[in-house]
Amino acid sequence: MPTTDVLMPQMGESITEGTVTKWLKKAGDRVGKDEPLFEISTDKVDAEIPSPVSGTLSTILVKEGQTVAVQAIVAQIEASASDAAAATAAPPPAAKAAAAPPAKPSAPASPRASSPAPQPVAAEAAGSSDEDDDKLRSSPLVRRLAKENNVNLAEVDGTGPGGRITKEDLLAHMERMKSSPSRRASAPAPAAPDTVPAAPAASSAGRAREEIVPMTPMRKKIAERMVFSKHTAAHVSTVFAVDLTKVVALSLKERSRFEQQEGVKLTYTPFFIRAIIDGIKRFPVLNASISGEEIIYKKDIHMGIAVALDWGLIVPVIAHADEKSFLGLARSIADLGERARSKRLSVSEVEGGTFTLTNPGVYGGLFATPIINPPQVGIIGVGGVKKTPVVVDDAIAIRSIVHLTLSYDHRLIDGAVADQFMASVRQYLEGWDEDLYV
Amino acid sequence: MGSYTTSTEVHALRVISEPLSSLGDRTCKVYRMGRVPYGEALKLQADLADRRKRNEIADSLVLLEHPPVVTLGRNARRENLLSSAEQLERDGIELVETNRGGDVTFHGPGQLVGYPIVDLGRIRKDVGWYLRTLEEVLIRSLQDIGLAASRQSGMTGVWIERGDAGPAKVAALGVHLSRWVTSHGFALNIDTDLRYYRHIVPCGISAYPVTSLRESLAGELDREALECSIVGHFGTLMGLSMTVGAGTQSTAKWLKTAAAIV
Numbered sequence: 001m002p003t004t005d006v007l008m009p010q011m012g013e014s015i016t017e018g019t020v021t022k023w024l025k026k027a028g029d030r031v032g033k034d035e036p037l038f039e040i041s042t043d044k045v046d047a048e049i050p051s052p053v054s055g056t057l058s059t060i061l062v063k064e065g066q067t068v069a070v071q072a073i074v075a076q077i078e079a080s081a082s083d084a085a086a087a088t089a090a091p092p093p094a095a096k097a098a099a100a101p102p103a104k105p106s107a108p109a110s111p112r113a114s115s116p117a118p119q120p121v122a123a124e125a126a127g128s129s130d131e132d133d134d135k136l137r138s139s140p141l142v143r144r145l146a147k148e149n150n151v152n153l154a155e156v157d158g159t160g161p162g163g164r165i166t167k168e169d170l171l172a173h174m175e176r177m178k179s180s181p182s183r184r185a186s187a188p189a190p191a192a193p194d195t196v197p198a199a200p201a202a203s204s205a206g207r208a209r210e211e212i213v214p215m216t217p218m219r220k221k222i223a224e225r226m227v228f229s230k231h232t233a234a235h236v237s238t239v240f241a242v243d244l245t246k247v248v249a250l251s252l253k254e255r256s257r258f259e260q261q262e263g264v265k266l267t268y269t270p271f272f273i274r275a276i277i278d279g280i281k282r283f284p285v286l287n288a289s290i291s292g293e294e295i296i297y298k299k300d301i302h303m304g305i306a307v308a309l310d311w312g313l314i315v316p317v318i319a320h321a322d323e324k325s326f327l328g329l330a331r332s333i334a335d336l337g338e339r340a341r342s343k344r345l346s347v348s349e350v351e352g353g354t355f356t357l358t359n360p361g362v363y364g365g366l367f368a369t370p371i372i373n374p375p376q377v378g379i380i381g382v383g384g385v386k387k388t389p390v391v392v393d394d395a396i397a398i399r400s401i402v403h404l405t406l407s408y409d410h411r412l413i414d415g416a417v418a419d420q421f422m423a424s425v426r427q428y429l430e431g432w433d434e435d436l437y438v
Numbered sequence: 439m440g441s442y443t444t445s446t447e448v449h450a451l452r453v454i455s456e457p458l459s460s461l462g463d464r465t466c467k468v469y470r471m472g473r474v475p476y477g478e479a480l481k482l483q484a485d486l487a488d489r490r491k492r493n494e495i496a497d498s499l500v501l502l503e504h505p506p507v508v509t510l511g512r513n514a515r516r517e518n519l520l521s522s523a524e525q526l527e528r529d530g531i532e533l534v535e536t537n538r539g540g541d542v543t544f545h546g547p548g549q550l551v552g553y554p555i556v557d558l559g560r561i562r563k564d565v566g567w568y569l570r571t572l573e574e575v576l577i578r579s580l581q582d583i584g585l586a587a588s589r590q591s592g593m594t595g596v597w598i599e600r601g602d603a604g605p606a607k608v609a610a611l612g613v614h615l616s617r618w619v620t621s622h623g624f625a626l627n628i629d630t631d632l633r634y635y636r637h638i639v640p641c642g643i644s645a646y647p648v649t650s651l652r653e654s655l656a657g658e659l660d661r662e663a664l665e666c667s668i669v670g671h672f673g674t675l676m677g678l679s680m681t682v683g684a685g686t687q688s689t690a691k692w693l694k695t696a697a698a699i700v
Binding site: 021044 | 611
């Protein structure tokens with residue numbers, strides 16, 4: 001009997017957990033697909049969650065009143081015999097011509113059946129005589145290759161005339177099997193030909209030591225955003241070495257007093273933000289975005305700060321960063337970072353950023369080329385701060401150097417402007433002249 | 439200094455500028471019902487939601503008010519109900535347990551209650567977005583009558599800042615979802631008698647009081663104009679074209695203004 005996990009559903013981008021408020025079925029009850037199974041609540045919203053499958057509710061794992069993360073397993077449903085039969089018996093309606101009353105033709109209509117229809121149907125119709133069928137659909141060379149490599153031709157999608165399997169089809173199929181040998185395990189799809197002992201490739205060479213794990217919603221979102229950005233923005237990165245000696249000295253000197261007096265950790269981040277804000281005011285196009293054929297210049301600066309989490313990445317936003325003092329920024333950064341890690345950010349706090357700061361240098365990386373966070377057009381990555389021998393006034397000196405990378409959208413920003421902006425950021429940092437306690 | 443305020447306006451603009459599905463001519467019927475007992479309105483909502491789920495009707499927005507009633511949401515904590523059932527009865531207040539999200543709340547005359555029955559599956563499957571958008575509908579509508587309202591971080595609802603007195607809540611939200619079809623919605627205090635609230639800790643928030651538009655606006659309050667604003671902003675922000683549903687209590691003025699929106 002196949003068991004289906006019932007998950008805490010994802011009710012929205014910002015929703016990370018939900019509370020089970022009521023079970024509408026008891027363990028042991030039968031439940032139909034789409035029949036309301038339990039109720040959950042998140043802030044101000046209650047929702048009835050329907051059962052994903054029909055069967056018997058075998059285990060309730062999360063009790064009423066308990067709060068769990070999105071995608072956590074809350075219960076398990078065992079598909080009953082008839083349900084299972086209905087599910088697995090569906091594929092071969094073609095062959096069963098007269099016997100059964102016209103069962104609901106759910107399988108052929110299934111979107112999973114992406115391969116052109118003819119082959120699976122033919123395979124089923126032929127029943128035991130797979131060989132004969134193969135002859136119809138492949139050349140002797142392909143059949144020999146298949147035999148040598150232990151491939152069942154019934155599983156191979158033919159792209160030749162009439163669904164004929166070409167040598168290329170076979171090779172491509174073998175390649176696919178090599179790269180995803182445990183595909184079968186993760187795909188309970190009723191795609192027809194899985195009944196055949198299909199994965200000799202997996203066992204033969206012993207190479208398939210892999211684990212297949214579904215992406216978390218956050219991972220999916222990150223993946224989607226990153227690719228979207230790379231597809232949309234014309235990324236260029238420019239790297240500046242900045243002499244941070246003055247900032248480092250000041251921060252060493254003030255660190256303990258600052259932390260004692262203000263109760264906030266003194267990091268380099270507010271220094272960088274102040275410098276970036278100054279630069280944006282000189283070159284406002286860095287704070288703009290593109291909308292169709294128009295440029296939107298944002299008058300407020302809302303600074304996104306990438307925060308690495310054990311389970312991914314989030315970019316909380318310091319709203320109106322340009323209206324904050326050094327101290328105010330330090331507090332906001334500490335507060336947002338802390339709440340990001342304890343999952344207590346609200347939606348509005350991760351949206352609306354107009355520029356982003358990220359720090360790929362925490363593990364000593366010299367610099368990185370960050371991906372822009374659309375619809376923004378610029379992002380600065382801070383590399384590691386490192387004591388370095390440099391030439392100052394024709395003498396060699398030891399200075400604290402940091403590499404700052406600006407990735408910018410070349411659709412909107414030209415190289416000259418980007419570099420002038422970066423030069424101004426560098427100048428601001430190198431000549432730091434700001435009171436930390438205001 | 440320890441906290442900071444978020445720029446609700448800018449954020450909201452972003453939040454709401456992205457209704458996901460590209461909608462064609464999606465209509466939403468507005469029903470303006472006048473004063474309806476809470477239980478009847480529950481039945482109406484259940485009926486509309488069922489028919490919406492079966493895709494027999496378009497989205498709806500029901501606007502009405504209730505006779506005095508205290509409702510307990512699914513997450514209600516009993517300690518937030520300060521009076522006994524008998525005391526409530528003596529004051530002519532009904533007590534109802536309901537399936538919306540949220541804690542304890544009060545509905546009564548002078549309140550504008552909005553129940554959107556919309557399929558979020560076709561708009562945007564995101565309850566956070568939905569709540570923020572409902573707030574935005576009300577914030578913009580209040581702006582239309584010259585009142586600056588805002589959000590308070592972590593406390594769903596629409597708030598009015600009163601200087602040193604701190605924020606007070608003017609509209610409460612609570613939503614129920616079934617297969618992404620919404621019911622319940624918002625309650626905006628226009629000139630509600632706020633003394634009713636002494637029976638409860640509204641939404642379980644004891645630190646901040648509730649308020650009404652009457653408390654903040656000296657001039658004439660035009661409920662119909664406000665309703666029209668809400669309908670207009672609701673349509674814009676949800677990506678729906680609003681039409682007047684049959685059986686609606688329609689004054690000539692309402693129809694005229696509604697026609698202007700549609």
